[in-house]
Amino acid sequence: MLPSDREIVDSAYDETTLAIVTAIRDLCQDFDDPYWSKCDEEKRYPSEFVSALASGGWLGLTISSQYGGSELGHTQAAAVLHEVAASGAGINGCIPLHMPMFATASLVTYGSDELKRRFLPEICSGERTICFAVTEPDAGSDTSKITTRAVPNKDGWSLSGQKIWITQSLQAQSCILLARTGPAKSGRFDGLSLFFADLDDRFVEKRPISKMPHNALASCELFFSDLPVTRDRLIGEEGRGFYHVLKSLNSERTLMAAEIVGLGRAALKRGVEYAQARQVFSRPIGANQAISHPLARAGAMLSASWLCVMDATRRIDQGKDAGAASNMAKYLSAEACYAAADAALQAHGGMGFAREYHVERYFREARLLRTAPVSQEMTLNYLAQTVLGLPRSY
Incomplete structure (x- = not known):
């Protein structure tokens, strides 16, 4: 993450959240871009990273302490996922961490006491994937x-x-x-x-x-x-x-949006650093507005998206309706992340397609996130119908 982004993000956190974020940053330092690039290239599950998450007690962030979790809110969970993605891990690193959060939401709410006692502790400890x-x-x-x-x-x-x-x-x-x-x-x-x-x-x-x-x-x-x-x-x-599954959808979209912003910031950092270092015609290519403006625009979009993510997490933590907020966060973050990854790749020119520069990996993930876990078109359908009051289109 760029120092300017880190300063903006950290200034909005309370003391507890900042301590949590600092701890996950320290953990992620042991797993750099070459590690994630190798896992991606070899199609190898990041078992070392997942083991580190389990050892640190990170897998049960939003699950009750009664079952071995940390019982944290969605705001803290989003902050953690944002940091993991921004470290260069991207979605590869976030999925093992976010799966116990949103996939278990319906189990936590509607599951029997016996089912929760039997399986939630194993999920939190990493014994059960x-x-x-x-x-x-x-x-x-x-x-x-x-x-x-x-x-x-x-x-x-x-x-x-x-x-x-x-x-x-x-x-x-x-x-x-x-x-x-x-x-x-x-x-x-x-x-x-x-x-x-x-x-x-x-x-x-x-x-x-x-x-x-x-x-x-x-x-x-x-x-x-x-x-x-x-x-x-x-x-x-x-x-x-189906109605039980709905319990997890706002959580999924909000937490995914946090990851997506983090991925965009990882791409933006690479793009900015390359634009500063690469010299063409005796000056850094970042001096050219054709390079700097797309990067600046993407940075602004990412910051605005993060505000939407934080609004959605607060609503969920306060027990308020977060349907519109979570869908807006997902839509805007996916657009911002794609803009950042595209601008970073374009700034690299031909080198953007080389694995060694990592932005092609970010770009591949960014493109997926305009389609999954829900497409941009279906998100707009929801917002058109529920926020604007337009007729149902499907």
Whole structure:
């Protein structure tokens, strides 16, 4: 992160948050850009980094201390994720940290005491890795079209179907999964139930997907063939799983927005440093407005996006409605991050495409974040309908 950015960010933190941020910065210093570049190139899970997070007690940031977590708010969690991404780790480094935060939100709120006592401590300690399995090849953004089905039996359910783009599933022992248990009745999202299921390789096949961004964290297609799920693994009320998942969406979008701003700042730092050092026609290329203006514009966009992130986290921590704020934060951060990564790559010229300069890795991740975890178009649909009061378009 540029010194000017760090000063602006730190000045807004209270004493506790600043201490937390300082600690995570110290941890990230041991994992530099070459480390993340190697993990990405070799498609290797960053197990050393995840072990350091687990040893430091970082994996359960927002989970109750009753279950081994730190019981911190979303503001502190966003600050941590922002720092991890800005260190050069990008989304590769953030996913193992944010997965226990938002993926467990529905479990924490709707799960039975037994389910929470059994699994949350293992998630916080890093003994159990989890993933979030909702997306399907023929459903996409329309969750009501999910066809993965849980058929009841005497012990619970037998689950069969397919999920896609399930990040961290290659390492995960368990997943929080949405499946159909009954027909849609009063609403199109009825009949979907949420489960805490084990990814038992006798019943689950994992197929890694070749993809462009964050290669250190594999995304898989998952194929379920009569996976047994006992009755105690149901999260919340049968048939109400979609509405339980909604509990985690504002958290996911806000925390992702924090990571996205951090990634943008990592790219911006590289772009500015190169523009200062690279000499062409006997002067730094940063003296040319064609180079400096896109970088300056991206910096302004990132700072404005961070204000939106902080507004959304405060709303969540205060128990207020954060739907509009979290969607605005996600939309604006993705645009700002892409602008920063594009400007940084362009400033590098041909060197921007060389792995050794790292900005191509940032650019790949930045492009993904305009599509996932929710596309910019679907975010605008939400804002048009709920904020502006325009007719529903889908």
